[in-house]
Amino acid sequence: MAGDIERALRVFLDSALFGELDADPIGAASVLAFGPLRAVEEALVEFRRSALGRLARTEEAGVEVRRAYRTEQGRRWLRHNPTGADAVAAATKAADTARERAAECLLATRLRQLREQAAARTRQAASAPRTDRLPELAARPLTDDTAEEVIV
Numbered sequence: 001m002a003g004d005i006e007r008a009l010r011v012f013l014d015s016a017l018f019g020e021l022d023a024d025p026i027g028a029a030s031v032l033a034f035g036p037l038r039a040v041e042e043a044l045v046e047f048r049r050s051a052l053g054r055l056a057r058t059e060e061a062g063v064e065v066r067r068a069y070r071t072e073q074g075r076r077w078l079r080h081n082p083t084g085a086d087a088v089a090a091a092t093k094a095a096d097t098a099r100e101r102a103a104e105c106l107l108a109t110r111l112r113q114l115r116e117q118a119a120a121r122t123r124q125a126a127s128a129p130r131t132d133r134l135p136e137l138a139a140r141p142l143t144d145d146t147a148e149e150v151i152v
Contacts, residue, residue, distance in 0.1 A: 004039040004042070004043065008035030008036060008038065008039050009032065009035050009036070011035075048107075051107055052100075052103045052104065052107060053103075055102075055103040055106040055107055055110075056099045056100065056102070056103040058103075058106065060102060060106060061098075061099050061102040061103055061106065064098045064099065064101070064102040065095045065098050065099050065102070066095075067098070068091075068094040068095050068097070068098035069091045069092070069094065069095040069098075070091075071094070072087075072090050072091040072093075072094035072095075073087050073088075073090075073091045075090075078090060078091075
């Protein structure tokens with residue numbers, strides 16, 4: 001993904017005329033932000049497909065697949081011939097649908113867990129109010145390194 005972002009930025013910068021970026025810095029910043037955004041959006045589709053594929057092969061999804069297959073074969077109109085072509089086709093279709101739904105459910109659960117963990121980290125990392133930090137920051141000596149950081 002980082003390579004795709006680099007390529008998008010390089011293509012834009014190579015296509016810009018000399019001085020064009022300086023003439024419209026806001027427009028240039030917008031275009032520079034759009035390239036990486038587009039690369040991330042394209043990668044998102046592939047990451048989601050890959051994650052769903054891996055989750056579809058988990059034990060939890062396998063349990064749902066077997067349950068859906070047996071349930072479909074046990075339907076009243078297929079009970080007379082549960083191993084017939086119609087019963088197997090219907091059971092296979094139900095199993096495939098169950099696999100997809102189980103993977104989507106597992107992905108949604110995992111994403112929710114990650115969001116909750118990120119929110120918890122953010123709450124933990126919340127800094128003290130600025131009024132509490134200012135006296136501490138003002139008391140620090142201003143070294144050459146710090147002065148250069150402030151100037152830059």
